[in-house]
Amino acid sequence: MSTPSFAYELEGEVAVITFDIEGEAVNTLSPAISQEFEALMTKAAADDAARAIVFISGKKDSFIAGAKIDFLSTLKTAAEAVALCRQGQAGFDRLDAFEKPVIAAINGACLGGGLEWALACDYRIATDTPKTSLGLPEVQLGLIPGAGGTQRLPRLIGAQAALDLILTGKSLKAKKALKLGVVDEVVPTPILRQVALRRALEMAEGKLKLDRTRGLSGVAKSRSFKDVLRGLSDQKAWAELALEDNPVGRKVLFDQAKKELLKKTKGRYPAPEKALEVIKTGLDKGLPAGLEAEAQAFGELVVSDVSKRLVEIFFATTALKKDNGTQNPELKPRPVTRLGMVGGGLMGGGIAYVATALQGIPVRLKDRDDAGVGRALAYVRGLYDERVKRKSLTWRERDRQLALVTGTTDYSGFKRAEVVIEAVFEDLKLKHQVLKEVEAAGRPDVIFASNTSSLPITKIAEASRHPETVIGMHYFSPVHKMPLLEIITHKGTADWVTATCVEVGKKQGKTVIVVNDGVGFYTSRILAPYLNEAAFLLAEGADIAELDRALTDFGFPVGPITLLDEVGIDVAAKVSKIMHEAYGDRMLAPATTDALVADGRLGRKAKKGFYTYESGKKKEVDQSIYLMMPRGVERKRVDRAEMAERCVLQMVNEAVRCLGEGILRSPRDGDIGAIFGLGFPPFLGGPFRHAESQGLGRTLQRLEHYQERHGVRFTPAPLFAELVKTGKRFY
Numbered sequence: 057m058s059t060p061s062f063a064y065e066l067e068g069e070v071a072v073i074t075f076d077i078e079g080e081a082v083n084t085l086s087p088a089i090s091q092e093f094e095a096l097m098t099k100a101a102a103d104d105a106a107r108a109i110v111f112i113s114g115k116k117d118s119f120i121a122g123a124k125i126d127f128l129s130t131l132k133t134a135a136e137a138v139a140l141c142r143q144g145q146a147g148f149d150r151l152d153a154f155e156k157p158v159i160a161a162i163n164g165a166c167l168g169g170g171l172e173w174a175l176a177c178d179y180r181i182a183t184d185t186p187k188t189s190l191g192l193p194e195v196q197l198g199l200i201p202g203a204g205g206t207q208r209l210p211r212l213i214g215a216q217a218a219l220d221l222i223l224t225g226k227s228l229k230a231k232k233a234l235k236l237g238v239v240d241e242v243v244p245t246p247i248l249r250q251v252a253l254r255r256a257l258e259m260a261e262g263k264l265k266l267d268r269t270r271g272l273s274g275v276a277k278s279r280s281f282k283d284v285l286r287g288l289s290d291q292k293a294w295a296e297l298a299l300e301d302n303p304v305g306r307k308v309l310f311d312q313a314k315k316e317l318l319k320k321t322k323g324r325y326p327a328p329e330k331a332l333e334v335i336k337t338g339l340d341k342g343l344p345a346g347l348e349a350e351a352q353a354f355g356e357l358v359v360s361d362v363s364k365r366l367v368e369i370f371f372a373t374t375a376l377k378k379d380n381g382t383q384n385p386e387l388k389p390r391p392v393t394r395l396g397m398v399g400g401g402l403m404g405g406g407i408a409y410v411a412t413a414l415q416g417i418p419v420r421l422k423d424r425d426d427a428g429v430g431r432a433l434a435y436v437r438g439l440y441d442e443r444v445k446r447k448s449l450t451w452r453e454r455d456r457q458l459a460l461v462t463g464t465t466d467y468s469g470f471k472r473a474e475v476v477i478e479a480v481f482e483d484l485k486l487k488h489q490v491l492k493e494v495e496a497a498g499r500p501d502v503i504f505a506s507n508t509s510s511l512p513i514t515k516i517a518e519a520s521r522h523p524e525t526v527i528g529m530h531y532f533s534p535v536h537k538m539p540l541l542e543i544i545t546h547k548g549t550a551d552w553v554t555a556t557c558v559e560v561g562k563k564q565g566k567t568v569i570v571v572n573d574g575v576g577f578y579t580s581r582i583l584a585p586y587l588n589e590a591a592f593l594l595a596e597g598a599d600i601a602e603l604d605r606a607l608t609d610f611g612f613p614v615g616p617i618t619l620l621d622e623v624g625i626d627v628a629a630k631v632s633k634i635m636h637e638a639y640g641d642r643m644l645a646p647a648t649t650d651a652l653v654a655d656g657r658l659g660r661k662a663k664k665g666f667y668t669y670e671s672g673k674k675k676e677v678d679q680s681i682y683l684m685m686p687r688g689v690e691r692k693r694v695d696r697a698e699m700a701e702r703c704v705l706q707m708v709n710e711a712v713r714c715l716g717e718g719i720l721r722s723p724r725d726g727d728i729g730a731i732f733g734l735g736f737p738p739f740l741g742g743p744f745r746h747a748e749s750q751g752l753g754r755t756l757q758r759l760e761h762y763q764e765r766h767g768v769r770f771t772p773a774p775l776f777a778e779l780v781k782t783g784k785r786f787y
């Protein structure tokens with residue numbers, strides 16, 4: 057028999073059930089766990105000495121992280137999943153109806169099935185630490201809550217607030233959860249158990265009673281009368297009441313929510329739409345109908361392609377969290393207690409922010425002169441101030457974290473930095489000079505990481521006295537928002553250096569992929585032919601807005617032409633030349649690009665690009681740009697599906713080349729890099745997963761088809777033909 061995951065002990069007149077799965081970092085849910093818990097509840101019901109129950113986690117920083125996801129992916133049919141949901145729902149129904157009061161004492165992550173569990177308890181207490189977060193993130197896996205969450209949450213906090221949480225999958229900190237009524241009380245961690253025991257007895261003695269009667273009508277049941285009154289003084293709260301309180305108002309609310317949702321998802325993500333339907337069914341037709349609809353929808357979603365892709369991404373990012381970026385999984389990163397930052401521009405400022413805000417280490421930042429240092433510090437301060445405005449940080453915390461960044465115009469204070477990141481201008485000579493200065497001023501084993509976006513790390517390392525400590529750390533702009541960090545090793549980079557930088561990136565909240573050196577590394581390399589193809593389509597006569605629409609309809613967050621304006625047409629032209637030089641004619645950009653740059657059309661930064669950027673006016677296609685194209689203003693209708701297919705095939709084909717040439721360590725890294733770095737649609741799983749779901753043979757045929765029409769730039773990557781011939785796959 058396996059070790060029990062729960063402990064049952066009597067503390068005075070309260071039974072404390074502690075959940076602690078042996079050997080696991082966090083508690084997760086599975087049918088075996090539910091069975092064990094139910095047996096304990098039966099015991100608690102029969103235990104005359106126990107008047108109430110406290111349910112608490114034995115893990116240090118987590119309550120319940122959700123359902124065991126490996127288990128979800130073993131579900132083969134919708135019917136199997138429906139049955140599982142019904143089982144879970146029945147378990148929580150029993151908990152909800154349990155004859156003795158049950159208190160959930162929540163410290164750490166309380167997510168998905170964990171929150172559904174807590175929602176079935178009578179009273180919820182959460183700790184006030186930043187580690188405590190509550191939410192129903194199922195939509196992020198293409199699913200909906202399947203054990204009553206879509207029904208209990210709207211009943212507890214009102215439909216509008218519940219929709220906001222369930223449709224986005226976002227999580228709440230304890231204070232916000234209290235405000236919304238998701239939890240009833242927030243306490244400091246050390247007294248959680250004590251307070252929970254006290255509330256348990258108070259409930260058993262009838263001293264603590266909660267007004268949970270107003271949930272169905274839409275106002276948070278546990279909000280105090282004062283809170284409700286306060287809420288009603290603002291117009292929004294009135295609107296909320298009016299909308300949710302009656303079926304007609306509710307219809308308006310749900311129709312509006314669906315419209316907003318479709319604007320965002322374009323119908324590509326079925327889970328939030330299903331959640332919306334299921335919540336409405338429950339509110340219109342009652343709890344049993346709502347629960348049945350929830351189970352059916354969950355079953356349908358779990359076997360859908362979208363959910364499969366999103367779950368695969370979840371597994372890939374989880375695996376990357378454990379990966380140190382080298383062949384030796386045992387290798388430990390060296391401690392990094394201080395970061396040196398050379399260059400405090402857009403990127404340097406952003407890196408200094410994530411290093412202080414997320415990694416929590418001091419950063420010594422050098423720029424050329426006082427003005428440069430001042431700009432960098434102001435940028436970092438601006439990012440902290442925004443958080444204070446959003447109330448995710450207090451002024452005091454902001455001051456404390458801001459004090460971690462100090463500026464200099466020489467290398468004073470660099471002696472103690474284990475890692476120095478360089479983000480000066482994109483110029484090899486300058487980077488060599490900075491490298492030598494850092495090696496002269498720093499520790500003998502200082503790691504020199506370059507944030508270059510296009511210069512080969514091998515070339516940068518040539519100026520080093522110890523090239524084994526030279527590496528690339530390619531961040532994306534804006535650094536505080538973009539989730540990916542691409543780390544680039546050259547042939548001589550030492551493994552401990554890679555492992556240490558990977559750890560730095562993870563601590564800064566990044567998903568890190570490690571790639572081998574080569575021009576454009578991975579992400580810039582697959583982006584270049586994609587953007588080139590868009591430029592060819594324009595030159596052939598495609599309409600700018602149509603082309604952007606084709607790719608946003610495909611699932612990219614912005615279209616390629618908008619992206620060109622954002623990146624800078626000059627920057628794209630420069631990168632494109634470097635790519636052409638390195639990879640030959642398949643990367644040749646159409647001649648129009650140079651003409652655009654010569655005309656001063658650099659994109660948004662110059663307020664002149666493919667689109668107009670007049671302040672106060674809606675962004676529109678700048679029609680005059682067509683005059684610079686071979687076909688002039690006369691546009692030709694090109695099928696949207698063809699435009700999307702051509703651009704995406706370019707990206708997929710180049711990604712496959714990167715894998716074949718050993719730039720990528722795995723298709724997994726390639727998929728994650730494209731999704732998190734370039735916005736490849738997550739529901740398609742990345743270029744490798746996408747090619748596989750289309751069929752490798754079919755993808756190869758499409759490339760050959762376009763190769764006949766457009767020549768060498770569609771020549772299939774050799775690995776494609778090889779895989780098709782041998783019947784092998786990427787995954």
Ligand SMILES: NC(=O)c1ccc[n+]([C@@H]2O[C@H](COP(=O)([O-])OP(=O)(O)OC[C@H]3O[C@@H](n4cnc5c(N)ncnc54)[C@H](O)[C@@H]3O)[C@@H](O)[C@H]2O)c1
Nearest residue numbers: 399400401402403422423424428479480482507508509533
């Ligand atoms: N901007 C992006 O989107 C992006 C994305 C990824 C990588 N990169 C790369 O990051 C690097 C920096 O880009 P950026 O956009 O932050 O540039 P930037 O022009 O905003 O900043 C460069 C900074 O370096 C400073 N600098 C120049 N010489 C210096 C020296 N000798 N010592 C100290 N500071 C010096 C400049 O004063 C300036 O503040 C480049 O290599 C670029 O290719 C940029």
